[in-house]
Amino acid sequence: MKSDTEIRSAICDFFVENFLMGEGTLAVRDDESLLEAGIIDSTGMLEMVMFLEQHFGLKVEDRELVPENLDSLANLVQFVGRKLRAAR
């Protein structure tokens, strides 16, 4: 079972690698909107969902494509943690 810290760091690595082109660190607060911060757009969103499914081996349902699950680091960590626990 992955801890929240592990989940968070995997997601941060993905952002840095894919949206910041591997440079610098993620200058975003945990509760900050990734959309507002310009980290993610509609294409990036689809890439991120694919990453979550592959990396964590979970299935993101259509219904779950909402900002409450995906629009901040904190929401993402919570969402992934919840999905992983439910899958056990």
Added chain:
Amino acid sequence: MLLDNSLRDSAARHPDKEALICGSRRATYGELDASVNALANALREFGLNRQDRVVIYFDNSVEVVQGIFGAMRASGVFVPVNPQVKGDKLAFILKDCQARVLITGVRNLRGIERELAECPDLRDVILVDGDAAAAAPEAAVLTAASKRVHSLAALLANFPTTAPVNPNISLDLASLIYTSGSTGVPKGVMLTHLNMVTAVTSLTTYLRNVPDDIILSALPLSFDYGLYQVLMAVRFGGTVVLEKQFVYPYKYIELITRERVTGLPIVPTITAILLNLKDLEQHDFSSVRYVTNTAQALPVHHIRRMRQVMPNARIYSMYGLTECKRVAYLPPELIDKKPTSVGIAIPNTEVWIEDEQGNRITTPGQPGELIVRGAHVMVGYWNRPEETARYLRPGRWPYERELRTGDLFRQDEDGHLYFISRKDDLIKTAGERVGPRDVENVLYELEAVKEAAVIGVPDDVLGSAIKAFLALRDGASLTEAEVIKHCQQRLERFKVPKHVAFLPELPKTNTGKISKKGLS
């Protein structure tokens, strides 16, 4: 008639009606009009002269709309720039149009402050989401270069909300909208108040807009399709639900239902995501009266599904270009019969297709370049007389000029128009025109690249997808990921190649030039 007068008129008619809904913010016509006056008074105070350019570089928001109307009301010219544009291109545009004022956000300034500091005509930077303290390191660089940094909120609070005197007439410029050219250098499309009012009037006529229309727009205001959603609604006194981007499909659907949205401007990337949702039929789309699509043809299977999901909606397939906003639309009653046609000229516009010798083509099926005549046709490209002469040519009568679209069309026996392809090598992708040179120049920045060529390849959703062909220097190595990463750093997202192919050598013509024909 000035474009910004429509805001004053709508505010006078119904000050308490909602003009914009943006996240949790709901701005009435009265509030919007008053804030626009305050901003215009501030711009005047800063020394903005008649027809001076104001660049707006920020995501969709109430503040961007304030900037657009504020610039016009101060008798200036608004220049909307996509916030995805990188610092070097923004600086190019600021210098090219000698902008006096930049309206942007704290975060957008990061990393580009030195480039801004070197724009000689730029005097004032207005921050929509903070003050100089919030952007301290960047603001210090700007201040050192004698640029003043202001907070929009403070300006709105401190300047009078009465309208300043505006000497503009409808021949004056309302906007400069930058588009990609085949030379790789962006060109500013000069649009007068007359151009834009003419376009707004034509569009709202065939879309049959009424004051209780509520438009949901997730298209950027820097893109004329997105910009006109607001310009049209302000004109007919409707409401725009303004989203930053189309990211969360269920949020979009929820907004349609909750706000009882009647007008849905879309692009194929939006329908591709929406139509993928398994439970789409279970949502209530009964409020939607019309759906519009432009910039890229909607695939026929999208049209068929949209007809099932939104049976009450008229679906408009349209075609246009920034140089005149819009050219043609398919009357919605023909959508099932002619789903691949963009129909007929919009009201108050004349179009025809002609062959290489300039003869009008009337034979069905025969391809030719589409030519446009109308009061919405731009007056030219800013400071680009040669480019202007290439696209605007003397008309049939001595008092006018006609627009060459550079797009090949054919017509059927009823005179309905069908887009075939571009005449030049511009790539139409995701609703944008991309000059291959733009991308090739960036590819050549890579040490390892010996030859680079970029073409468009068919893509169901994007229309065309950008494909780069590269030949590397002897002994050099480069991966697809490295190429894409470099392009992402240097280009707007829609210009980044989707595909990269490596060849030992690129095909050449007899004269030794890279042959794009040989690639496709």
